[in-house]
Amino acid sequence: MSVLKIKDVSKIFASGQVRAVDNFSLEVADGELVCLLGPSGSGKSTLLRMVGGFERPTSGVMTIDGEDITHVPPEKRPTGMVFQSHALWTHMNVFKNLAFGLKLRKVAPDEIKRRVDAVLDLVGLNGYGTRHVAKLSGGQQQRVALARSLVLEPKILLLDEPFASLDQHLRERLREEVRDIQQRLKITTLFVTHGQDEALSMADRIVVMRDGRTEQIDRPEVIYREPQTPFVAGFIGTMNLIEGNVANGMFSKAGYSTPLPVSDGPAILAIRPEALDLAVTGEGSQGKVHRVTDYGTHGLVDLELNDATRIKAMVPHPDLFKAGQTVTLTPKAIAAYRDGVVIHRA
Amino acid sequence: MAATLIRRPVDWTGIVFAVVLTLVIVFPLIVVGTWAFTNVWRFPAVIPQEFGLKFWNQTLARADVWGSITMSLTLATTVTGLSALICLPAAYAFARLDFPGRDILFFSFLAGHAFPKFGLLVAIAGIFLQLNLIGTFWGVVLIQLVGTLLFMIWIPVAAFQSVDRRMEEAARDVGAGPFRVFWSITLPQAGPTIAAAILLSFVGTFYETEGAWLIGAPQVRTLPVLMISFINNQPVIQYGAVLSVLLWVPSFIALLFARRVVNSGSFARGFGG
Numbered sequence: 001m002s003v004l005k006i007k008d009v010s011k012i013f014a015s016g017q018v019r020a021v022d023n024f025s026l027e028v029a030d031g032e033l034v035c036l037l038g039p040s041g042s043g044k045s046t047l048l049r050m051v052g053g054f055e056r057p058t059s060g061v062m063t064i065d066g067e068d069i070t071h072v073p074p075e076k077r078p079t080g081m082v083f084q085s086h087a088l089w090t091h092m093n094v095f096k097n098l099a100f101g102l103k104l105r106k107v108a109p110d111e112i113k114r115r116v117d118a119v120l121d122l123v124g125l126n127g128y129g130t131r132h133v134a135k136l137s138g139g140q141q142q143r144v145a146l147a148r149s150l151v152l153e154p155k156i157l158l159l160d161e162p163f164a165s166l167d168q169h170l171r172e173r174l175r176e177e178v179r180d181i182q183q184r185l186k187i188t189t190l191f192v193t194h195g196q197d198e199a200l201s202m203a204d205r206i207v208v209m210r211d212g213r214t215e216q217i218d219r220p221e222v223i224y225r226e227p228q229t230p231f232v233a234g235f236i237g238t239m240n241l242i243e244g245n246v247a248n249g250m251f252s253k254a255g256y257s258t259p260l261p262v263s264d265g266p267a268i269l270a271i272r273p274e275a276l277d278l279a280v281t282g283e284g285s286q287g288k289v290h291r292v293t294d295y296g297t298h299g300l301v302d303l304e305l306n307d308a309t310r311i312k313a314m315v316p317h318p319d320l321f322k323a324g325q326t327v328t329l330t331p332k333a334i335a336a337y338r339d340g341v342v343i344h345r346a
Numbered sequence: 347m348a349a350t351l352i353r354r355p356v357d358w359t360g361i362v363f364a365v366v367l368t369l370v371i372v373f374p375l376i377v378v379g380t381w382a383f384t385n386v387w388r389f390p391a392v393i394p395q396e397f398g399l400k401f402w403n404q405t406l407a408r409a410d411v412w413g414s415i416t417m418s419l420t421l422a423t424t425v426t427g428l429s430a431l432i433c434l435p436a437a438y439a440f441a442r443l444d445f446p447g448r449d450i451l452f453f454s455f456l457a458g459h460a461f462p463k464f465g466l467l468v469a470i471a472g473i474f475l476q477l478n479l480i481g482t483f484w485g486v487v488l489i490q491l492v493g494t495l496l497f498m499i500w501i502p503v504a505a506f507q508s509v510d511r512r513m514e515e516a517a518r519d520v521g522a523g524p525f526r527v528f529w530s531i532t533l534p535q536a537g538p539t540i541a542a543a544i545l546l547s548f549v550g551t552f553y554e555t556e557g558a559w560l561i562g563a564p565q566v567r568t569l570p571v572l573m574i575s576f577i578n579n580q581p582v583i584q585y586g587a588v589l590s591v592l593l594w595v596p597s598f599i600a601l602l603f604a605r606r607v608v609n610s611g612s613f614a615r616g617f618g619g
Contacts, residue, residue: 054515074518081519087512091534100530101520145516152520 002065002078002155002188004028004051009060011046011212020046022212024060028156031186033179035199038209039235044192045160047209051190052081052158064155080149081158084165086141088133094120094144095129101152119151122181139170146178150185157182159191163198171195175202196236200224208232226345230337233270240276240311242269251336254307255286256329260336262344268337273300275333276313280325287311289325294318303327375594381587401584414572415592421483421558421568422551422596425490429547432491433498434540438528440499441506455499467560474561481565489557494547501546505539506532542604549600553593569593 004027011021021043028034036044049055051062053074062070069077088097098116107115120126123143128136133144142162149157162178163171179202182189193199199206200220208215208223208231215235216228227233234241244253246267251260253269260267278287278301287303290310299318303311313329315321336344380394381387382401387394405411439445440452470489471480479485509532517527533540555570563571573589580586 052515052519054518073523074515075521075523079519081516083512083516085510085512087510087516089513089517089531089535091537100517100522104521104526148516148520 002030004156004188004190005061005063006047006051007061007063009047009050009057009062011043011050011055012058020212021050021057024209024212024214026207026214026217028188028190030188031183032204033182033189033191033202035203035206036190036192036209037194037196037199037206037235038215039194041211042209043212044194044207044209046212048081048158048160048190048192051156052079053077078155079158080152080154080156081160082142082145082149082162084161086145086165088141088144088148090132090134092133093129094125094131094133094136097133097144098129098148098151101148105152115151119147122150123147124177138166139174142166142174143177146181150181150187155188157187157189159189161193162191163193163195171198178202200236208235210235226342227270227335228342229340230268230270231340233335233337238273238312240269240271240273242271242305242309242311243267244269246336254305254309256305258329258331258334260334260344262336262338265338267343270335270337271311271331272333273312273314275331276311277330277332278303278313278315278321278327279330280320280327286326287329289321289323289327291323292318292321301327303329378587378590381583382591384584384587401582401588405585405588410567410572411569411589414567414569417567418552418569421486421490421566422548424487425494425551426544426548428487429491429494429498430544433495434502437499437502438506438532440503452499452503455495459496464556464560467557471560480561481563483562483566486558486562486566486568489561490551490554493554493557494551497543497546497550501543502536502540505536505543508539509535545600545603549596552596 006024006026009021009024010019012019024043024047026034036047038044046055050057053069053072053076057070060070061068064078089100092100095116098119099112102112102115116129117126120128123146125140125143125147128140128144133141136144145162159178163174166174175198191199191202200223203220205217206220206223207217210231216223216232218226218228223232224236227236227239230241233239242253242256244251244256244267245265246252246260246262247264249259249261250257251267251269258269260269287305289301290304291302293300293302299315299321301313301315301318301321303313305311311329321327334344334346335342383397383399384394385398385400386396440448467489470492474480474485474489479488513531513535514527517531518524522530553570554568555574558566558568559571559574562568567575569589570593573586573593576589577586
């Protein structure tokens, strides 16, 4: 049973100008994998480093299984961190990298060997103990880094953009492996990433962060389908955000209009590209095809509204559309935001 | 395969540099080396009339030569050891801590090399005279210690700065305290470059002449100081040549080691390369 609780934690860096994390609270349940997702500078890495003990919070409290760890030094915390750069010790081989922490804990040599072998087996690096870490591929190095944390059986596993330095193909494979290992070990995990694919595919819950604050905490499918703020809507996946005005139940923007049953005033309309039907002929709002990209399985049509606002639509048959055509736009699902909060969803 | 067939243009600039370097560095070394193993070499002969080890026997039979070798080794070891003891913690502090006056203090180590050295030595000798350090072993140690500061601060600072902080954090993460992190992670990572600095310091001290002569002579006679007196006072070139060849030994050892360090790239890393 390992539960991480973060309560009203803030971090203001020495200059006093930068509030990297602002009054942040989160509870990570036992065995849960929570992703901290946000753009650069959103405070997600600072938050993770505070949980790991590498940064001291300016205020707030952090506990693991009820025990206050706010001011505990990193070497005394029951956490294990996997760094973006792997941070393997290049003057040691794989075995020594993994055994270092166990030796510090004065584990018997036989037991060290058993545990290192077991964890190497877990990450698929059986027989790699004597290899020099610098000679391993990026993916293997990342597995060693993960194994180095896991071998100590930490209560909380912290992953700081662990796949950022890997190529796309390897990244996809490794994230499946890491998720599989995490679920097998049922280890409570806090995972920082700015890759939404990673977050959506791995997390039990996602925390979308912006300027050190929480924008939304939810399950991945909820974050994707029901973003609570325009920022989350624009940050997760591809979203058309059209700023316009509502009058008499109709949203309008540069010749495009659609029914929106909310009070009059400014609004931001959010439509996913896959929720926007296009037709070359017919009645409806008009847009002009700017570019068509065929991805094989589907196509993406770039459209321009009358004021040159660009939006995208995903279409099953891109060959039906050509640049310069005028098309009708029919949204299948929309959300609308005003003053930073959702006011309508249909 | 095709790439191997492409003829590379002749690097004339490199060849010219190599030839000039050979003439300037290797040629004098060959001449001195030849003199050391020459019994008879009279003008206008291009090569010696008689090779032999006569002057080696004569030189190595002298008590003052062995005394100066022992003195030079003792001095170089003491100075390098003390320098490491003082400079390495200081270098770590420069690399990792931010304290008032850090930058000015750091650059002040250049000061000793920014002015004519002999003038500085004379000024220090004046102070040492009052402190009764002239002609003493520790007087020479102190003056030579000043000469090692630049190497022993600047290179290790660069070495410590080039150690990935995440490696140290990873060590703390698995349970190592700050001292253990320094001992098991930082020092081995910076080790080759620091070893190069120590070696440079040792070799530099071993060859140091002006300070040893001005502060130490005549009581403290190092090998280079003895060599100068041989060259000045002895009409026989071979004595000086034999001592020169003896002085090459630390350089050769340093070169062999430096090759390993330079090849591993850690020396360049030490300088931020």
